[in-house]
Every structure is written in C-alpha cells, then in structure tokens.
Amino acid sequence: MAELMVDARSVRKSYGANQVLNGISLTVEQGEVLCIIGPSGSGKSTFLRCLNHLESINGGRIYVNDELMGYRQVGKVLHELKPKDIARQRQSIGMVFQRFNLFPHMTALQNVIEAPIGVAGVNPEDAKTLGLELLAQVGLADKADHYPAQLSGGQQQRVAIARALAMKPKLMLFDEPTSALDPELVGDVLDVMKNLAKAGMTMIVVTHEMGFAREVADKVVFIDKGLIVEQGTPKQVLDNPQESRTKAFLNKVL
Amino acid sequence: MVDTTDHNDDVVAIPLRHPARWIFGGVAALLLLSFIYAVASAKSIQYELVGKFLFDHRIIEGMGVTLFVTVVCMSFGTILATLLAIMKLSQNPIQRWLATGFIEFFRGTPLLLQIVFWGYLGIIFPQLVLGVPYTDIVFLSGDTSDLIPALVAGIIALSLNEAAYSAEIVRAGILAVDGGQVEAAKSLGMSSSYTMRKIVLPQAMRVIIPPMGNEFIGMLKNTSLLQLIAVAELYTAASTISSANLAQIELLIVSGFWYLVMTTVLGFPQRALEKRYGRGFESVGGRAAPRAFKVGRR
Numbered sequence: 001m002a003e004l005m006v007d008a009r010s011v012r013k014s015y016g017a018n019q020v021l022n023g024i025s026l027t028v029e030q031g032e033v034l035c036i037i038g039p040s041g042s043g044k045s046t047f048l049r050c051l052n053h054l055e056s057i058n059g060g061r062i063y064v065n066d067e068l069m070g071y072r073q074v075g076k077v078l079h080e081l082k083p084k085d086i087a088r089q090r091q092s093i094g095m096v097f098q099r100f101n102l103f104p105h106m107t108a109l110q111n112v113i114e115a116p117i118g119v120a121g122v123n124p125e126d127a128k129t130l131g132l133e134l135l136a137q138v139g140l141a142d143k144a145d146h147y148p149a150q151l152s153g154g155q156q157q158r159v160a161i162a163r164a165l166a167m168k169p170k171l172m173l174f175d176e177p178t179s180a181l182d183p184e185l186v187g188d189v190l191d192v193m194k195n196l197a198k199a200g201m202t203m204i205v206v207t208h209e210m211g212f213a214r215e216v217a218d219k220v221v222f223i224d225k226g227l228i229v230e231q232g233t234p235k236q237v238l239d240n241p242q243e244s245r246t247k248a249f250l251n252k253v254l
Numbered sequence: 255m256v257d258t259t260d261h262n263d264d265v266v267a268i269p270l271r272h273p274a275r276w277i278f279g280g281v282a283a284l285l286l287l288s289f290i291y292a293v294a295s296a297k298s299i300q301y302e303l304v305g306k307f308l309f310d311h312r313i314i315e316g317m318g319v320t321l322f323v324t325v326v327c328m329s330f331g332t333i334l335a336t337l338l339a340i341m342k343l344s345q346n347p348i349q350r351w352l353a354t355g356f357i358e359f360f361r362g363t364p365l366l367l368q369i370v371f372w373g374y375l376g377i378i379f380p381q382l383v384l385g386v387p388y389t390d391i392v393f394l395s396g397d398t399s400d401l402i403p404a405l406v407a408g409i410i411a412l413s414l415n416e417a418a419y420s421a422e423i424v425r426a427g428i429l430a431v432d433g434g435q436v437e438a439a440k441s442l443g444m445s446s447s448y449t450m451r452k453i454v455l456p457q458a459m460r461v462i463i464p465p466m467g468n469e470f471i472g473m474l475k476n477t478s479l480l481q482l483i484a485v486a487e488l489y490t491a492a493s494t495i496s497s498a499n500l501a502q503i504e505l506l507i508v509s510g511f512w513y514l515v516m517t518t519v520l521g522f523p524q525r526a527l528e529k530r531y532g533r534g535f536e537s538v539g540g541r542a543a544p545r546a547f548k549v550g551r552r
Contacts, residue, residue, distance in 0.1 A: 087445050105533060105535070
C-alpha cells in the first residue's frame with residue numbers, strides 16, 4: 001500500500017453557530033488524485049482551506065505527510081504551532097485559487113520566483129531557470145515578462161499553478177480552479193492539471209468539471225452539508241450513485 | 255453587410271456649441287485681471303523690495319531649512335505611520351490600543367500647541383537622563399535645551415503629528431489590498447512580515463501615494479509654524495527681515511512665492527512614484543489597456 005499523503009480524521013469546523021464541516025474523514029495516498037464535488041455551500045472549499053491551515057479547525061485532526069497540521073500534540077494536549085512552523089508546513093502544500101490571486105505588481109516570472117527566493121532561499125539565478133522551466137511547462141514561456149493584468153484568465157491561472165509548483169510541493173490543492181474562467185479558456189488549465197496528475201503529483205481538486213473528475217480522478221468524494229455523502233471511484237460515484245442526494249446533484253450539473 | 259471600403263457613412267457632424275463656457279470663461283478672466291491690476295497698482299506695496307529680497311541669502315537659507323525639515327519629518331512620520339497602521343490592524347489588542355491612543359492624542363490637539371510644548375520641554379524637564387531606571391547605568395544626560403535644540407524639537411513635533419495623520423492613510427491603503435493576496439502569500443509559506451513587505455505594502459502604495467502627496471505639501475507649509483519656537487525656516491527668515499525694515503507685505507509676497515514654487519515642484523516626484531507603483535495596474539509600454547485595474551475576475 002502506498003504511503004498516505006493526507007489523513008483527515010473527523011474534521012469539524014464552525015463559524016460561530018454555523019457548523020460548516022460536520023466530521024469529514026478521508027485519506028489520500030501519494031500520487032493519488034482526489035476530486036471533491038458538491039453543491040455550493042456544502043463546505044468543500046472550506047475543507048480544502050483547512051488542509052493547509054488557512055482555516056483552523058474546531059475538531060478532528062489533519063495529517064499531511066505524517067505531520068499534524070497547525071498543532072503539536074504532546075500526550076493528549078494540543079499546542080498551537082508558531083506562525084513560522086505553520087509557514088514551514090505550508091511550503092510543501094501548493095494551492096491554486098478560484099480567483100488566481102496572482103500578485104498584480106509582479107510579472108509572471110516574478111510571481112513564480114518570489115517564494116523560492118524569499119522563502120526557500122534558492123539563489124536568484126537558479127530560481128529564474130526553474131521559473132522559466134515551469135512557465136514553459138504550463139505553456140507560457142513567452143509571457144514571463146507580462147503582468148497579470150496583461151494575461152487572460154486562463155493564462156493567469158496557469159501562472160498561478162506554476163507559482164505553486166515552484167515551491168516543489170508534495171501536495172497540490174485546487175479550489176475550483178476553472179470556475180472563474182470563460183468556457184473557451186477552461187481546457188488549457190485542465191490540460192496542465194492532467195499533465196501534472198500524469199507526472200504523479202498528489203492532488204485534491206474541488207471542481208464542478210465532471211469530465212475532468214471522470215478522466216483524471218482516482219477517487220471522487222461527494223460532500224453535502226459538511227458531510228461526505230458518498231465516495232468511490234469516478235465510475236461508482238458519477239455513473240452509478242447510490243445516494244439520492246448524489247443523484248439529485250448530478251442530475252443538476254450533468 | 256456594411257461596405258467598409260466606402261466611407262460615405264463617416265460621422266462628420268457639426269460639433270455642439272457651448273456658449274456658457276465662453277461666458278463663464280470671460281467673467282472669470284475679467285475678475286482675475288481686475289484683481290491682478292488692484293494688487294499691482296497698490297501704492298503701499300513696494301515691488302522693488304520684493305525683487306531685492308527674493309534672492310536674499312537669509313531667505314534662501316530659510317528655504318533650505320524648510321526643505322530639510324519637511325523631508326526629515328515626512329520620512330520619520332511615514333515610517334512611524336506605517337508602524338502605527340500595522341499595529342492598529344494587529345491581532346494583538348495591546349498594540350491596537352497603543353496605536354489608537356497615539357493617533358487620537360496627536361490628532362486631537364492643535365499642532366501649534368504640540369510645537370510649543372516640544373519647544374518648551376526644557377521648562378518642564380530641565381534635565382534629561384537616558385539610562386536604565388533604578389540603576390546607575392546612564393547612557394546620556396544633560397540640559398534639555400542642549401540635547402533638544404529648537405530645530406530638533408520642531409522635527410519631533412511635526413513628525414509625531416504627521417505620523418498620527420498618515421497612519422490612517424497607510425491603514426486605508428493596506429485595507430484596500432485584496433484579501434486573496436495574503437492567502438496566496440500564506441499558501442506559499444511566506445511569513446506575515448514578509449507578506450506585508452513584499453506583497454501588501456507595494457500594492458498599498460498605489461492607494462497611499464496620492465493622499466501622501468497632500469500630506470507632503472501640508473507639511474511643507476506647516477513648517478512655517480516653527481517660527482513660534484524660533485527655528486530659522488523660510489517664514490521665520492522673512493518675518494525677521496520684515497520686523498527690521500517694516501516691509502511686512504513685501505516679505506509675505508517673497509515667502510509666499512517660494513512656498514508656491516516648492517509645492518509645485520514637489521508634484522513631479524509624486525507623479526514618478528505613482529507611475530512606479532502603478533506597474534501592473536495599467537498599460538505598460540503604451541499598450542492599450544482594456545484590462546486596466548482589473549485583476550482577476552470577480
């Protein structure tokens with residue numbers, strides 16, 4: 001059995017009285033691609049943000065690469081980690097956002113190499129070589145000196161993927177990466193993600209692209225109201241759903 | 255289908271007339287001319303004195319002091335303002351209270367009063383001692399008036415006051431940066447101070463610079479208040495001369511002229527800075543900019 005990359009154990013999260021995650025448990029093995037689907041407000045994006053501790057959780061435990069995220073456990077007592085330890089944990093987890101969140105005051109290349117130079121301490125020359133390689137990998141070698149505002153949405157999202165990859169992450173999180181794109185630009189971004197999956201990257205993708213989930217995912221999880229309703233291979237969940245809520249959702253989106 | 259080779263549908267229209275503009279412009283010009291004539295022909299103003307003192311060495315030296323004090327106070331003020339803004343946005347309640355208290359105190363009392371207070375500090379505390387309390391360790395001690403001469407007192411007063419005002423400008427700039435930027439930085443493993451320096455502040459600058467240009471001009475003029483504690487800046491120099499030769503109006507014109515020159519010249523570096531920090535938010539290299547100010551899609 002392959003090594004576990006993500007081990008989430010009954011994760012609970014609430015904002016005040018509003019319980020968003022009601023105990024989500026799932027595992028992702030190394031090299032696996034997991035797609036999370038579900039209606040909006042189901043908690044799927046929140047769960048993703050808990051995985052790299054952008055949101056703190058109220059219950060359960062999250063282990064990424066055998067490390068407890070955000071805390072240090074001594075016996076039964078949990079200690080909050082220092083910000084710099086949390087930052088270190090996040091370095092091995094890349095994240096791609098729905099709205100790209102590129103740094104608008106930096107060119108595409110600067111976006112990609114800022115963290116390797118400033119955070120990982122890579123020397124600028126090596127970082128630049130790596131940055132240009134990554135931009136070529138996402139098909140944007142010629143856009144290195146363009147500012148985000150000069151790029152289309154699809155190009156911006158591919159730069160954002162290159163930026164996340166530049167920190168050489170062991171796990172990549174995608175939060176609805178194509179939801180903000182014009183339909184004709186979605187394909188380029190999905191192609192980059194497919195290549196990444198083929199290259200063996202461990203990926204968790206929150207998405208509404210059922211075609212992508214069917215083709216690339218090893219496992220699909222359907223979440224509703226902060227709980228996993230159904231999970232299994234794409235065939236099981238997408239083509240032969242057992243639960244009525246899954247069926248109702250798929251009827252609406254397919 | 256419209257035939258684009260044939261130009262017989264070009265828009266050639268007689269422009270709309272704007273008679274009100276001409277009437278308004280004429281009235282304004284008339285009023286301005288009559289004001290200039292009234293001032294120029296006033297018998298009480300000796301224009302040859304204005305010319306004589308315009309380049310007087312005391313006036314020029316005073317301008318030097320004015321510029322020096324302005325630049326120094328704006329530098330200290332801006333640095334302190336950035337610290338205050340970050341403190342005010344901090345998770346730490348003590349930092350928030352401290353910053354809020356500082357800002358309220360220095361905004362809530364007249365600048366003139368603060369300047370006089372710092373100028374007369376020697377009366378309240380004749381001796382200043384810098385050391386570790388309750389020990390014999392003393393780094394520095396002496397008469398307050400020696401340690402804090404009028405110029406230093408003026409710089410302290412103007413810097414602290416400026417910091418209180420600019421802190422709110424910097425805070426507004428920081429708040430104007432999209433929250434997704436901080437999340438992206440965090441997800442890359444950046445610390446919060448690194449994120450502030452490299453991601454948030456450079457973007458905040460775009461919002462901060464225009465009102466800071468205002469602050470700079472305000473500071474340049476407020477240095478004239480230092481006349482009260484006898485700092486030899488431009489206005490002090492002019493009033494020293496006029497108290498000897500009684501040509502008050504002439505020397506007011508001299509100093510007013512130079513203040514106007516300095517504030518006008520200060521507009522240039524501001525435009526350069528705005529361009530520098532506008533990078534990525536507008537067209538680059540003369541390109542059409544249909545996407546200006548649009549970063550990502552909402």
